[in-house]
Amino acid sequence: MTQSLAGLRPVLLTVDDDPSISRAVARDLRRRYGEHHRIVRAESGEQALEALRELTLRGDQVAVLLADYRMPGMTGIEFLEQAMDLFPAARRVLLTAYADTGAAIDAINVVDLDHYLLKPWDPPEEKLYPVVDALLDAWRTADHAPVTETRVVGHRWSARSHEVRDFLARNQIAYRWCLADEPEGKRLLDAAGTDGLRLPVVVAPGGETLIEPSDAELAERVGLSTVPSADFYDVVVIGGGPAGLGAAVYAASEGLRTVLVERTATGGQAGQSSRIENYLGFPDGVSGSQLTDRARRQATRFGAEVLTTRHAIGLEASGSARSVRFADGSQLHAHAVILATGVTYRQLRAPGVEDLTSRGVFYGSALTEAASCAGEDVYIVGGANSAGQAAVHFARQARSVTLLVRGPSLEASMSHYLIQQLAALPNVAVRPCTEVVAAHGTEHLDKLELRHIPSGATNTIDASWLFVFIGASPHTDWLDGVVARDDAGFVLSGPDLMVDGKRPPGWALDRDPYHLETSLPGVFVAGDARADSMKRVASAVGDGAMAVALVHRYLEKP
Ligand SMILES: Cc1cc2nc3c(=O)[nH]c(=O)nc-3n(C[C@H](O)[C@H](O)[C@H](O)COP(=O)(O)OP(=O)(O)OC[C@H]3O[C@@H](n4cnc5c(N)ncnc54)[C@H](O)[C@@H]3O)c2cc1C
Secondary structure (H helix, E strand, O other): OOOOOOOOOOEEEEEOOOHHHHHHHHHHHHHHHOOOOEEEEEOOHHHHHHHHHHHHHOOOOEEEEEEEOOOOOOOHHHHHHHHHHHOOOOEEEEEEOHHHHHHHHHHHHHOOOOEEEEOOOOOHHHHOHHHHHHHHHHHHHHHOOOOOOEEEEEOOOOHHHHHHHHHHHHOOOOEEEEEOOOHHHHHHHHHHOOOOOOOOEEEOOOOOEEEOOOHHHHHHHOOOOOOOOOOEEEEEEEOOOHHHHHHHHHHHHOOOOEEEEOOOOOOOOHHHOOOEOOOOOOOOOEOHHHHHHHHHHHHHHOOOEEEOOOOEEEEEEEOOEEEEEEOOOOEEEEEEEEEOOOEEEOOOOOOOOOOOEOOOEEEOOHHHHHHHHOOOEEEEEOOOHHHHHHHHHHHOOOOEEEEEOOOOOOOOOOOHHHHHHHHOOOOEEEEOOEEEEEEEOOOOOOEEEEEEOOOOOEEEEEOOEEEEOOOEEEOOHHHOOOOOEOOOOOEOOHHHHOEOOEOOOOOOOOOOOOOOEOOOOOEEEOHHHEOOOOOOHHHHHHHHHHHHHHHHHHHHOO
């Protein structure tokens, strides 16, 4: 190691066994980041780990790790794997030669790699700095807990404590989780002057204490926008998943006065995905939270207002205006509306499951709870890609991960690449032809009763963690009687509304509904909530963009 460890600036660490390359990376990093960061250089994995251990003891922050793939003794992947235990929030980059690209791609899941960089990285302005800039941005906003962080004190198995953490995590608010019966939690409760009988307690960055806060109170205190700045817009987008964010980016960038309203946290289902590997432009994959963070910043940069904790419960036409009503009784009005409400997780129907939800049974919470499952046995219900992604994610920290699948195998329901990844993970097992018939526990989940479907035989196992990924149904009940929906509740649009060449009942305009336009003129639908949609991030974003083009057409010729 050639760099002094003195100072408090976040560290960028680079390790390469070839001294000339190691020096060159450090030189390029120092040139751009040296003023606000410390560049630490090592020439072997062991040396780099030693440096990281020293940094941990000193309470230092490490923002980015850049490791060469081919190093004698310890490869870059092995190094990054061990480094993750010391600095889990640090962003990880692998430096590879072209010939090693395959290994780098495999590493994406083993060490949750953020990027791989091909050598040589000249000119750094084009190849190195944009990558490191983006990683530093993501580290600062998502993972790196600043000094003024939010703290949540609660019980491990309290449903509301889980919801509050999930809400903060999905809104990318850095927080520290403290158990109420551990010293740090007790200290915070004492300092806040509460007895800890009502939990969770949230200590906001300004030091203000919130006892059992609602999502709206929480959003306001941690700096999320919840109140619109106007009461009339060109377009209201309902739902902040990929479709809604896509619509907001295109609408605002094309000069429409745009507001996006989201009931919980932007990102939707995609925001819950540990890694989206098939979205165009991200060859190394991208985590749902990173994609959401970028999309939200992009939408607001173009001038869209993005509001959270706004639950739309009513929609009506008043003349040419379209009015959206919210759960708190407030309203917003616009020329046009884009429905992008996506789908919600389908509930697992078995005795005991509902009572234990958020107390050991979770829906799509892989990201929030993964750290709590370290060293424990995790069960996942479902055989599709979302279940597979969650299994890969949990396998990094859990002692074992078991997929409970109703079908005879994963082949019919999961992508081939995920099946291969799961097969390579020694702590992941698949139990086909199996269903959960009951969940037991008082305070939290203790046991699961499973049935082997062909034989009907049941057995009961000890289990504290059950994650359910069994598909979803559209969140459109509130639109009943307002727009036409199919039997499953998905919103019909465009040509699908025409029956035997006839326009939908009540349609008063002298034209057919535009593509993506619902049975209420000026109201469009995008993404997973649309009948026959593709249920993919890319198609949701595409729908959002297309809906905006059609809103323009509608505004010109209603
Ligand atoms: C775990 C997981 C992994 C996935 N991985 C991939 C992948 O790798 N690749 C891929 O292409 N696809 C993946 N998908 C599918 C993809 O995420 C979805 O197709 C996509 O998110 C759909 O986008 P959407 O905007 O239509 O809906 P959603 O993402 O469902 O977003 C809808 C949003 O609307 C909000 N909302 C609903 N009702 C209201 C209301 N009344 N008022 C206000 N807001 C409301 C919801 O809170 C939600 O945030 C994955 C899905 C999951 C669950």
